[in-house]
Amino acid sequence: MRAAVLLMTDVVGSTRLWAAEHEAMNEAMARHHEIVHSLVAAHGGSRPVDQGEGDAVFAAFTSATAGLACAADVQRALLGQRWSTSVPLSVRIALHVGEVEERSGNLFGDPVNRCARLRGLAAGGQTLVSSALYELVRDRLPKGVELVDLGEHRLKDLARPERVWQLSGVGLDGPFPPLAALDGVRHNLPVQTSTFIGREQDFADLVALVRSSRLVTLTGFGGMGKTRLALQAAAALADGSLGDVWFVDLAAVEDPALVPARVAEVLGLRGGAGQPADALVAALQDSPAVLLLDNLEQVLGCAAFVADLLARAPAVRVLATSREPLHVRGERQVPVPPLRLSAGDVSSESLSTEAVRLFVDRAVSVRPDFVLDDVTAPAVVAVCARLDGLPLALELAAARLNVLTVDKLLVRLDSALSVLTGGARDMPERHRTLRATIAWSYDALSRDEQLLLSRLSVFDGSAAMEMLEDVCGDGLDVLDVVGSLVDKSLVRRADVDGEPRFSLLVSIRQFAAEQLDPTATRGLRDRYADHVARTLNSFKIAASSAYPHRHAWVSRELVHIRFALSHVRVVGSVVDFADLVVALDDTFFHRGLVAEALALAEEALGRVDESKAPLAPERLTTLLVAAAVPRSFLGLPQSDAPRRAIEAARKCSDRGVAAETLANVMSYAARSAEEARALIAELDRALDTLDDTSMIFNDRDNTVALVLRYVDPPTALDAALRMASPIFGPVKASAVLLDRGEWRRALEVLERADQTALTGQPNPTWASRIAASRARALAHAGRLVEARAAAEETVAIETSIGVPPLLGGIVLTEVEWRADDAAGAVRVSDDVLSRCAPDTLSSQGVVRLLWRRAVALAAVGRHAEAADLLPNARDVFAASELYGPRELLGVLVARAGEVADVDPARAAELLASVHAHRGNWVLPFAMDARLDQLLKRLPIHHGAVPHPTEAW
Numbered sequence: 001m002r003a004a005v006l007l008m009t010d011v012v013g014s015t016r017l018w019a020a021e022h023e024a025m026n027e028a029m030a031r032h033h034e035i036v037h038s039l040v041a042a043h044g045g046s047r048p049v050d051q052g053e054g055d056a057v058f059a060a061f062t063s064a065t066a067g068l069a070c071a072a073d074v075q076r077a078l079l080g081q082r083w084s085t086s087v088p089l090s091v092r093i094a095l096h097v098g099e100v101e102e103r104s105g106n107l108f109g110d111p112v113n114r115c116a117r118l119r120g121l122a123a124g125g126q127t128l129v130s131s132a133l134y135e136l137v138r139d140r141l142p143k144g145v146e147l148v149d150l151g152e153h154r155l156k157d158l159a160r161p162e163r164v165w166q167l168s169g170v171g172l173d174g175p176f177p178p179l180a181a182l183d184g185v186r187h188n189l190p191v192q193t194s195t196f197i198g199r200e201q202d203f204a205d206l207v208a209l210v211r212s213s214r215l216v217t218l219t220g221f222g223g224m225g226k227t228r229l230a231l232q233a234a235a236a237l238a239d240g241s242l243g244d245v246w247f248v249d250l251a252a253v254e255d256p257a258l259v260p261a262r263v264a265e266v267l268g269l270r271g272g273a274g275q276p277a278d279a280l281v282a283a284l285q286d287s288p289a290v291l292l293l294d295n296l297e298q299v300l301g302c303a304a305f306v307a308d309l310l311a312r313a314p315a316v317r318v319l320a321t322s323r324e325p326l327h328v329r330g331e332r333q334v335p336v337p338p339l340r341l342s343a344g345d346v347s348s349e350s351l352s353t354e355a356v357r358l359f360v361d362r363a364v365s366v367r368p369d370f371v372l373d374d375v376t377a378p379a380v381v382a383v384c385a386r387l388d389g390l391p392l393a394l395e396l397a398a399a400r401l402n403v404l405t406v407d408k409l410l411v412r413l414d415s416a417l418s419v420l421t422g423g424a425r426d427m428p429e430r431h432r433t434l435r436a437t438i439a440w441s442y443d444a445l446s447r448d449e450q451l452l453l454s455r456l457s458v459f460d461g462s463a464a465m466e467m468l469e470d471v472c473g474d475g476l477d478v479l480d481v482v483g484s485l486v487d488k489s490l491v492r493r494a495d496v497d498g499e500p501r502f503s504l505l506v507s508i509r510q511f512a513a514e515q516l517d518p519t520a521t522r523g524l525r526d527r528y529a530d531h532v533a534r535t536l537n538s539f540k541i542a543a544s545s546a547y548p549h550r551h552a553w554v555s556r557e558l559v560h561i562r563f564a565l566s567h568v569r570v571v572g573s574v575v576d577f578a579d580l581v582v583a584l585d586d587t588f589f590h591r592g593l594v595a596e597a598l599a600l601a602e603e604a605l606g607r608v609d610e611s612k613a614p615l616a617p618e619r620l621t622t623l624l625v626a627a628a629v630p631r632s633f634l635g636l637p638q639s640d641a642p643r644r645a646i647e648a649a650r651k652c653s654d655r656g657v658a659a660e661t662l663a664n665v666m667s668y669a670a671r672s673a674e675e676a677r678a679l680i681a682e683l684d685r686a687l688d689t690l691d692d693t694s695m696i697f698n699d700r701d702n703t704v705a706l707v708l709r710y711v712d713p714p715t716a717l718d719a720a721l722r723m724a725s726p727i728f729g730p731v732k733a734s735a736v737l738l739d740r741g742e743w744r745r746a747l748e749v750l751e752r753a754d755q756t757a758l759t760g761q762p763n764p765t766w767a768s769r770i771a772a773s774r775a776r777a778l779a780h781a782g783r784l785v786e787a788r789a790a791a792e793e794t795v796a797i798e799t800s801i802g803v804p805p806l807l808g809g810i811v812l813t814e815v816e817w818r819a820d821d822a823a824g825a826v827r828v829s830d831d832v833l834s835r836c837a838p839d840t841l842s843s844q845g846v847v848r849l850l851w852r853r854a855v856a857l858a859a860v861g862r863h864a865e866a867a868d869l870l871p872n873a874r875d876v877f878a879a880s881e882l883y884g885p886r887e888l889l890g891v892l893v894a895r896a897g898e899v900a901d902v903d904p905a906r907a908a909e910l911l912a913s914v915h916a917h918r919g920n921w922v923l924p925f926a927m928d929a930r931l932d933q934l935l936k937r938l939p940i941h942h943g944a945v946p947h948p949t950e951a952w
Contacts, residue, residue, distance in 0.1 A: 012124035049105035090124025127167035198354025223392025243288025252461030256301030296322035338389035362398035457513035462503035532564035598630035642669035663699035673711035739921035822859035829853035913951035
């Protein structure tokens, strides 16, 4: 290691200049490098071999004054140049000093990173200086310059701000805007309220290691400070060089199979037809990112997932914390030792050790009047030695200073340690010491406090007071006891949406769990799962006005719901598991977790089918509906669940359930107009047996509007207009009206729906349908700017709930087409298709987009790419009598246009089929206009014509 004065430059706005003025920029940068390199050499500086590439220069000096003088001369020389570019080059510079490591002519270490972060704050023409360098030059500034204090600013550092100084003087004074915000790197790193103390070298080494290795695992016992060290390193890495940085807390996850879902949740990836691991790969394979996976020790079985993610997403790096390494190829293990201790004597050196500094810092936070002086120093050093320098032990002990002096704390620790030294003989001493520290805190509690602390260990993640009281309240005043445990720093409190929630540190949770016998643990976990199930069932029977509260509860308690599912899956019966999945109702679906909802429903069905469990028809129908709806939403091929649901509904004694089931799955089960009408008649017979059926009658009209939209538009429209819902009815009615070309009336209906779309409606898919319908209507009315905005709103809503924006993509493609921008239509379709999972590419939604893409490709001359898309679309739509005719006719018109010049007779035959069967609705994708053009060119025979499914 050696001290070095570091200088870094960067040309502001160079990317735009390179793109717009490449030749001029070549000439300008050659002159820039000539000036900067010569001035670095003139001031005795050197340049590392492989750093400062492109538009930046990196230099090192042995003299702080020389480095500062060089920066001033560079800025003045550049300011006086006549540049070949349309605007002068503007360079920002930063100077910092610190100890760096030199290897093979290059410099490494945290000072290099900190200098780069400081440079990122500067504006063009501005030179910034760190406080460390300022202290070296404040009394010997180069002639003609001074340093202006700009105050403290937070760099990519979780807690430590940097006082920044600006180089000032003739030709150096700007004016400059306020210091720039930090680089626009996405991250979710929590701001730390306590200081990061010690481990300076560990920190620098870890940052360098993550930059050079793709998988680094910090190992060590709980409470060693792995998470704090990893977070500090992650903050240093959030400088843009390695992409986004995401912190994934896995402390509440015990099932390795749930790790991909947890990571996807943190990254905001929800829904989609594929598995969470596939969604992560799709999102990250070309996007640089650092994933900080914290507390992996209880889910080491996820090692295969981590290895697979690194293999399939080459731009990703993983920094993990765990008690044990993952043992996968390429892993770099970094053991985290205790904080450095002294030899036990009270000297200036011992009082500056990491352990003492941490203890004193935490002691002051508990007792602001605490000071390290001649009286307290011996006991402080002894406490740190007794606790073996373990961070968590030091913090727990320091918390006791709210009621003890440091001398009495030492006495109690000595007494406790002489007793609480259990554990295996081959366990490291520091592990038994941490156990003793937690055990001492536990033994100092009252009986009720001990009992509640041990019971709290069953919870996965933080829990609200209502859950704590229901699960742990047997014989305890939970409210009072939790408050006492929070005061003693054994339970953590955090407010979420204004509601207090409570949790345990991992180490304390594990110790507390050991205080429960297996019978007690099983009973608590049963009550825990039962609380989740009862709450979910209470929402099912609540009024629809409670839906927003239900969805908010599910969002907050997702970790507990997943625990309940895992617990019942293992210890409950097949019926218990099925009942819990049924209790979920549509909560996962409307939260965007569509694929997870489908997997749960199909798992429960599989268990029921395999065991022949006696599931009541009412429960079985609900489970089958839960398996049918997500498949349609994800664009997956439908299973036999809809038909099985109808068969089970016919056996239900509860005719309300039977009617609701028919309404929910009829559109998936009916394969022809005749079958749809028969099922509607069956639904009406079920409704005739009911008294209060307003909601189910509304479902009836919804179903009729859906299944008869193309085969009987007038009846579908009447049903839609009868619907009581101010949202569902207008959306369904507008769809039929748009099919018939009644744009003005459709817009009027949708305007009424828009007034209520944002007032508590819990299902964003309906908001997307409103926006999409408005886009279609506005496009047909020629109001393309408004149409494009509505289509883009549809895309945004679908994206926000984690599903491929197929509906938005379809209407946006149509808007671009109507705007005579075929290339834009191709771009939109390409973008949407890139977000679709491979197993959705045969769905009708995707095929609707694909054949529009084919027409747009042909329009821009890419005929070879378009050639295979229309036949596939023909096959998909021809297979569905109920939903395919309108799209099929549009495909036939596109095909007729393709062959009109080379085979006019064939084109005429296709057009005759379309003309004979187009009915009373408008063809999709502006194909009516294309049809009229072709009919003027090609005479058609109005006699016997082939059916559209046979005309191709």
